Every structure is written in C-alpha cells, then in structure tokens.
Amino acid sequence: MxxxxxxxxxxxxxxxxxxxxxxxxxxxxxxxxxxxxxxxxxxxxxxxxxxxxxxxxxxxxxRPSDDQLVRRAAELSSRYLGGRAVPSSVRWSGNQGRRWGSCTVGDGSIRISDRLRGMPSWVTDYVLLHELTHLLHAGHGPEFWAELEAYPRTERARGFLEGYAFAERAPGDEVDGDGTPTGAGEALHPRGDRDG
Structure with missing residues (x-):
C-alpha cells in the first residue's frame, strides 16, 4: 500500500x-x-x-477551495445578477449548523457550509447565488425570489437540499405535516435570519 x-x-x-x-x-x-x-x-x-x-x-x-469559491461567486454574480452582488469575502465554514450558507449583509461576507462539499456543482451554485442575492435584498421577499428565478435550477436545487436535509435528520426530529423536517422549507436559513 x-x-x-x-x-x-x-x-x-x-x-x-x-x-x-x-x-x-x-x-x-x-x-x-x-x-x-x-x-x-x-x-x-x-x-x-x-x-x-x-x-x-x-x-x-x-470540493473547490475558498479561492475557487470566490471566483465562482463572481461568475454567478456577473451572469445572474448583473455583477451587482460583490461580497467582501466568500469561504467554506464548518459551523453553519443546519444552514447551507449565510450572508452578513453589514460586512458583505458569505459563508458556505462544508456539508455542501461533494454535492453537485449546480447545488453549490444555487447556495452561492442565494447568498449573493442577500447582498441585494436582505430578506426573502418577492424581489429576492424574483432575482433567483434567473437561475434555471433554483427549484431543483431547493428540492435536492430539502431531500438531503430530510434524509440526514435524526430519528425523533420534528417534522411538518407533510413529513418535511421543521424549517426545511427555508433550506438555507432555518431560523429566517441571514447572518452566521
């Protein structure tokens, strides 16, 4: 060996x-x-x-590096958001809990959960784009979702993440009436906030 x-x-x-x-x-x-x-x-x-x-x-x-993540975020911002979302930093993070990513609007930093490493690139792209969009729209209002509609795999990626979250839940975790883990409907921000 x-x-x-x-x-x-x-x-x-x-x-x-x-x-x-x-x-x-x-x-x-x-x-x-x-x-x-x-x-x-x-x-x-x-x-x-x-x-x-x-x-x-x-x-x-x-499993892109932090530098590759920064470059991909710039490409996604340019392609889908007209280059308007310019984060101060983008990096992998091991302390996201159940979140897939987070954005601190005040300082423009984006953190992406290590749990995404190894997932399909279109899923990571969606999470990056989701967080980039928070730099333009702090909440999850209609304007926020209208921006994300430009990404053709938004619904598919959300479904993938919800399925993954369901599969990884521990026995006894709370679930909604349809069997979805509580909070999985907002797969990126279970508590509804944006900073980490």
Missing part, C-alpha cells in the same frame, strides 16, 4: 475476473484501484497514476 499526498492510502487490488477494465474508488478512508491480475508492474504503476490523477481532478471539481 502506498500513500498519495492528496488522496491518502492507496490500495491496489488485482482481480482475475478483470480482463481490461480498471476502476478507482474511495473506501473507508483509502483509495482502492482495481486492476486486472495479468497487468505487469509497469502497467500497474501507469494505471494507478492515471486513476489517481482522475480522482484528484474529480475531488477538486467537487
């Missing part, structure tokens, strides 16, 4: 059932690369390198 600086421990599994295919996946904190048993050591090294590069690229796409 080797250790990759980005992906951690790497285990190579040879299989007699495999004749040509190679796969790589995460399992219990390590990366597993499954290769055909007949591969030479040189083929093994080459395919492990290829698959680790592919996984690393996928991880970076799914």
């Amino acid at each position: 080797t250790v990759d600086p980005d992906l951690g421990p790497v285990e190579v599994r040879r299989s007699r059932r495999r004749s040509r295919t190679v796969t790589a996946y995460r399992e219990g904190g390590r990366t597993v690369v499954a290769i055909p048993a007949k591969f030479t050591r040189a083929q093994e090294r080459e395919w492990v390198r290829r698959m680790l590069d592919r996984l690393r690229t996928q991880e970076q796409r799914r």
Whole structure:
C-alpha cells in the first residue's frame, strides 16, 4: 500500500475476473484501484497514476477551495445578477449548523457550509447565488425570489437540499405535516435570519 499526498492510502487490488477494465474508488478512508491480475508492474504503476490523477481532478471539481469559491461567486454574480452582488469575502465554514450558507449583509461576507462539499456543482451554485442575492435584498421577499428565478435550477436545487436535509435528520426530529423536517422549507436559513 502506498500513500498519495492528496488522496491518502492507496490500495491496489488485482482481480482475475478483470480482463481490461480498471476502476478507482474511495473506501473507508483509502483509495482502492482495481486492476486486472495479468497487468505487469509497469502497467500497474501507469494505471494507478492515471486513476489517481482522475480522482484528484474529480475531488477538486467537487470540493473547490475558498479561492475557487470566490471566483465562482463572481461568475454567478456577473451572469445572474448583473455583477451587482460583490461580497467582501466568500469561504467554506464548518459551523453553519443546519444552514447551507449565510450572508452578513453589514460586512458583505458569505459563508458556505462544508456539508455542501461533494454535492453537485449546480447545488453549490444555487447556495452561492442565494447568498449573493442577500447582498441585494436582505430578506426573502418577492424581489429576492424574483432575482433567483434567473437561475434555471433554483427549484431543483431547493428540492435536492430539502431531500438531503430530510434524509440526514435524526430519528425523533420534528417534522411538518407533510413529513418535511421543521424549517426545511427555508433550506438555507432555518431560523429566517441571514447572518452566521
């Protein structure tokens, strides 16, 4: 077993059932690369390198850095809000509780929950755009939602987040009459406020 600086421990599994295919996946904190048993050591090294590069690229796409988050927020503001929303900072945050994101209108800072890391990019885009829109409209009034209508996946992303929140709720959590966790209707701000 080797250790990759980005992906951690790497285990190579040879299989007699495999004749040509190679796969790589995460399992219990390590990366597993499954290769055909007949591969030479040189083929093994080459395919492990290829698959680790592919996984690393996928991880970076799914888990952008703070700098990438800032750049994406600028792109979304430009595309959907005419560049009018200009945050002072955008960063990942591990203390959002049940929130997906928060915006402090007074200082223009946006925090995005670490729980979004690994979710589809269109969901993260929605949350970023939601928080950017708070820089233009502090509340969740009609003007706020009218701005978000420009994003074509608003309803889909809201549904995704509500479903995720429902699935992650603990047994015994309060739910509304339709089975939705209490507060999930406002998936981003369960208490209705905007700052973190």
